Amino acid sequence: MGVVIINFKAYKEGFGKRALELAKIAEDVASRCDEYIGIAVSFLDLPVIAREVNIDVYAQHVDAVGFGSHTGRINAEMIAEYGAKGSLINHSERRLKLADIEYNVAKLRELGLTSVVCTNNVPTTAAAAALNPDFVAVEPPELIGSGIPVSKAEPEVVENSVKAAKNVNREVRVLCGAGITTHEDYVKALELGAEGVLLASGVVKAEDQKRALEELVGLS
Amino acid sequence: MGVVIINFKAYKEGFGKRALELAKIAEDVASRCDEYIGIAVSFLDLPVIAREVNIDVYAQHVDAVGFGSHTGRINAEMIAEYGAKGSLINHSERRLKLADIEYNVAKLRELGLTSVVCTNNVPTTAAAAALNPDFVAVEPPELIGSGIPVSKAEPEVVENSVKAAKNVNREVRVLCGAGITTHEDYVKALELGAEGVLLASGVVKAEDQKRALEELVGLS
Amino acid sequence: MGVVIINFKAYKEGFGKRALELAKIAEDVASRCDEYIGIAVSFLDLPVIAREVNIDVYAQHVDAVGFGSHTGRINAEMIAEYGAKGSLINHSERRLKLADIEYNVAKLRELGLTSVVCTNNVPTTAAAAALNPDFVAVEPPELIGSGIPVSKAEPEVVENSVKAAKNVNREVRVLCGAGITTHEDYVKALELGAEGVLLASGVVKAEDQKRALEELVGLS
Amino acid sequence: MGVVIINFKAYKEGFGKRALELAKIAEDVASRCDEYIGIAVSFLDLPVIAREVNIDVYAQHVDAVGFGSHTGRINAEMIAEYGAKGSLINHSERRLKLADIEYNVAKLRELGLTSVVCTNNVPTTAAAAALNPDFVAVEPPELIGSGIPVSKAEPEVVENSVKAAKNVNREVRVLCGAGITTHEDYVKALELGAEGVLLASGVVKAEDQKRALEELVGLS
Numbered sequence: 001m002g003v004v005i006i007n008f009k010a011y012k013e014g015f016g017k018r019a020l021e022l023a024k025i026a027e028d029v030a031s032r033c034d035e036y037i038g039i040a041v042s043f044l045d046l047p048v049i050a051r052e053v054n055i056d057v058y059a060q061h062v063d064a065v066g067f068g069s070h071t072g073r074i075n076a077e078m079i080a081e082y083g084a085k086g087s088l089i090n091h092s093e094r095r096l097k098l099a100d101i102e103y104n105v106a107k108l109r110e111l112g113l114t115s116v117v118c119t120n121n122v123p124t125t126a127a128a129a130a131l132n133p134d135f136v137a138v139e140p141p142e143l144i145g146s147g148i149p150v151s152k153a154e155p156e157v158v159e160n161s162v163k164a165a166k167n168v169n170r171e172v173r174v175l176c177g178a179g180i181t182t183h184e185d186y187v188k189a190l191e192l193g194a195e196g197v198l199l200a201s202g203v204v205k206a207e208d209q210k211r212a213l214e215e216l217v218g219l220s
Numbered sequence: 221m222g223v224v225i226i227n228f229k230a231y232k233e234g235f236g237k238r239a240l241e242l243a244k245i246a247e248d249v250a251s252r253c254d255e256y257i258g259i260a261v262s263f264l265d266l267p268v269i270a271r272e273v274n275i276d277v278y279a280q281h282v283d284a285v286g287f288g289s290h291t292g293r294i295n296a297e298m299i300a301e302y303g304a305k306g307s308l309i310n311h312s313e314r315r316l317k318l319a320d321i322e323y324n325v326a327k328l329r330e331l332g333l334t335s336v337v338c339t340n341n342v343p344t345t346a347a348a349a350a351l352n353p354d355f356v357a358v359e360p361p362e363l364i365g366s367g368i369p370v371s372k373a374e375p376e377v378v379e380n381s382v383k384a385a386k387n388v389n390r391e392v393r394v395l396c397g398a399g400i401t402t403h404e405d406y407v408k409a410l411e412l413g414a415e416g417v418l419l420a421s422g423v424v425k426a427e428d429q430k431r432a433l434e435e436l437v438g439l440s
Numbered sequence: 441m442g443v444v445i446i447n448f449k450a451y452k453e454g455f456g457k458r459a460l461e462l463a464k465i466a467e468d469v470a471s472r473c474d475e476y477i478g479i480a481v482s483f484l485d486l487p488v489i490a491r492e493v494n495i496d497v498y499a500q501h502v503d504a505v506g507f508g509s510h511t512g513r514i515n516a517e518m519i520a521e522y523g524a525k526g527s528l529i530n531h532s533e534r535r536l537k538l539a540d541i542e543y544n545v546a547k548l549r550e551l552g553l554t555s556v557v558c559t560n561n562v563p564t565t566a567a568a569a570a571l572n573p574d575f576v577a578v579e580p581p582e583l584i585g586s587g588i589p590v591s592k593a594e595p596e597v598v599e600n601s602v603k604a605a606k607n608v609n610r611e612v613r614v615l616c617g618a619g620i621t622t623h624e625d626y627v628k629a630l631e632l633g634a635e636g637v638l639l640a641s642g643v644v645k646a647e648d649q650k651r652a653l654e655e656l657v658g659l660s
Numbered sequence: 661m662g663v664v665i666i667n668f669k670a671y672k673e674g675f676g677k678r679a680l681e682l683a684k685i686a687e688d689v690a691s692r693c694d695e696y697i698g699i700a701v702s703f704l705d706l707p708v709i710a711r712e713v714n715i716d717v718y719a720q721h722v723d724a725v726g727f728g729s730h731t732g733r734i735n736a737e738m739i740a741e742y743g744a745k746g747s748l749i750n751h752s753e754r755r756l757k758l759a760d761i762e763y764n765v766a767k768l769r770e771l772g773l774t775s776v777v778c779t780n781n782v783p784t785t786a787a788a789a790a791l792n793p794d795f796v797a798v799e800p801p802e803l804i805g806s807g808i809p810v811s812k813a814e815p816e817v818v819e820n821s822v823k824a825a826k827n828v829n830r831e832v833r834v835l836c837g838a839g840i841t842t843h844e845d846y847v848k849a850l851e852l853g854a855e856g857v858l859l860a861s862g863v864v865k866a867e868d869q870k871r872a873l874e875e876l877v878g879l880s
Contacts, residue, residue: 349570384570
């Protein structure tokens with residue numbers, strides 16, 4: 001059993017009513033396979049989806065602040081109150097300062113939430129692992145959204161990221177992402193030592209989202 | 221009749237259940253006075269409040285992007301879909317680049333939403349007015365959260381901001397903010413030519429929020 | 441007589457010894473034509489070039505801070521001390537927050553230095569003009585470095601920027617940029633009401649920089 | 661023999677002519693003691709100081725870009741060309757994204773330059789160590805510029821940072837900073853396992869800079 005986290009990003013196909021529909025698809029597929037499936041949704045969609053859907057719902061980002069005079073910010077405490085399981089941190093499209101990644105990882109842990117720190121290569125994966133998050137998800141930026149799977153195009157990045165991360169912190173679990181679309185990509189990721197994948201367009205932008213997710217986890 | 225916009229910020233007292241309670245207080249007070257009362261709430265609270273409360277609900281920020289690969293971002297189209305009336309833009313605690321302010325103002329207008337651009341002094345108020353938003357809200361940063369009302373401490377900033385803004389763009393409406401707490405502060409702001417106020421802690425952090433808002437609009 | 445400001449960016453061909461050589465080319469060409477020629481160079485090159493070359497030397501950016509605990513920052517006072525004539529502000533590759541643009545414009549004016557605020561379209565040009573800089577330079581981002589001259593591809597952007605800026609502030613002078621390479625592009629810019637151009641790759645990345653600059657100002 | 665790196669920041673007392681004077685003081689003191697003394701100066705001062713003074717000169721920051729269309733940016737290659745020994749990276753007043761810290765560390769190493777990554781606590785020190793820089797300098801932000809020495813106020817931060825860093829990467833050398841002023845503070849830092857200190861106001865803002873530096877290294 002591996003881990004599959006689907007990032008809805010700010011895709012039209014993953015927002016609003018379509019986010020809820022896709023979340024229900026993910027719930028349904030999760031109930032029929034052995035994989036862990038989590039979804040990362042927009043702040044606006046999170047409250048409804050976390051209430052209505054019986055799989056783990058993540059935020060896509062949290063700001064490294066507490067409660068207070070922080071107009072426009074959403075912090076870890078806030079997503080906890082609305083039922084989030086955890087949050088992505090430092091996604092390639094939402095890079096954070098090192099001190100803020102550390103703040104978020106520590107705060108999510110304190111709140112009993114799950115942290116998934118995204119990184120871009122082997123050294124940053126090792127660095128993120130040192131912060132003791134639950135997951136590090138390594139995604140070579142040039143492959144994100146490319147349809148070229150990291151597990152095939154740069155298998156050594158995945159393997160070496162796993163090694164580097166475990167070397168720093170045995171407890172941390174490593175995901176990989178970027179270009180993951182097929183079951184083969186996913187299986188290959190697991191073979192390389194990753195405990196799962198983080199993916200987005202491969203499912204969210206698929207013509208048939210349900211079928212795409214079923215295919216990914218090997219149901220079809 | 222003036223304009224009162226209450227910014228809930230990331231205050232604990234303005235988040236989650238307490239946000240909904242405060243929103244209902246604002247709705248109730250609005251129904252008993254002649255002022256226009258709007259509220260600016262967190263992204264997580266916006267969907268429920270916009271549905272349940274019969275006053276205008278604003279976002280505190282929008283990101284200057286469209287739909288797409290923008291993990292962790294909330295754009296103008298998204299808040300529109302959830303029933304927001306408009307958004308604050310460029311709040312002192314969430315400053316934006318000039319090009320992004322312009323993008324947001326234009327996008328909100330295109331969507332039929334209301335833009336409230338925050339500024340910090342007379343020249344930035346004139347600059348913001350040139351972008352043709354619905355409102356510019358001038359707030360000297362050193363007075364924000366201070367309890368010292370801008371309308372008393374720096375009346376010339378308010379007066380000159382109104383003049384400078386109108387000089388550039390007759391249509392734009394000017395609010396002022398920072399330190400506004402009492403009905404006297406509010407009346408003074410209107411006397412100086414502002415069409416209303418943007419405030420936060422004076423109501424949200426008040427021991428008795430209802431009473432504070434009633435006092436502000438002259439109901440008590 | 442029009443204004444030509446050459447932005448050396450972080451081009452290899454405009455840095456170090458090659459920056460000094462190019463600065464001397466600009467000085468030479470300036471002495472043989474009627475145009476005003478200024479150059480915007482890197483912080484590291486500025487001290488030597490401002491001392492050795494007899495044309496106006498601009499910084500490419502200044503940080504909106506005073507002296508103090510600001511590790512890694514270069515402010516307006518600092519470039520003044522090293523003989524800069526002024527600075528670009530808010531270049532497309534170094535966008536600033538509105539409040540920081542205003543700070544820089546006011547500070548440069550206070551120090552007797554020249555401010556050149558870059559903008560990306562008509563409304564941001566009007567907004568920048570309201571801050572009362574010496575120059576606003578409008579550059580549609582999609583044309584920067586494209587070789588497609590703004591004065592031909594989007595003449596209405598230039599014309600309307602001039603109108604919008606003058607409407608807000610009669611004193612401000614408008615430049616245009618993006619894709620400017622030939623004398624024809626330059627003349628066209630002046631015809632559209634601009635008082636000159638801001639350019640970079642057209643000269644800095646040219647195989648023969650001297651010839652390119654001569655051609656631009658109509659010397660060849 | 662320990663390491664002393666003096667950060668001139670954007671202090672008036674550490675800029676321009678006064679930067680050169682202070683650099684010469686540092687050179688003089690270095691020649692009379694056993695400590696390694698390096699200085700981190702502004703971009704504008706770096707070229708002259710690196711040429712005129714016979715101690716190692718560092719930049720206070722580098723931007724994580726190569727040569728190219730990067731108006732206003734200074735990269736690692738540029739400071740190398742002007743004789744810098746290396747650079748501070750991620751100073752508390754100039755925080756960087758994790759991916760950019762990694763880029764800079766790798767680039768400086770490739771160029772044969774020395775990297776000094778600043779961090780704010782034990783976990784971020786471990787994370788920085790994983791990137792394999794030459795030095796990590798841990799500085800609790802609340803003590804920076806306070807005059808309260810980290811080596812006395814939070815000795816466990818220094819000790820645990822050394823342990824955490826060495827645990828991840830035996831090669832990395834750990835400095836500490838924040839509030840360091842006296843020889844006693846410095847000796848205490850070495851006793852706690854640090855290989856030296858990063859300091860700023862204790863010397864740069866001292867009434868008698870020479871005497872302050874002599875005192876620090878135990879010459880008076």
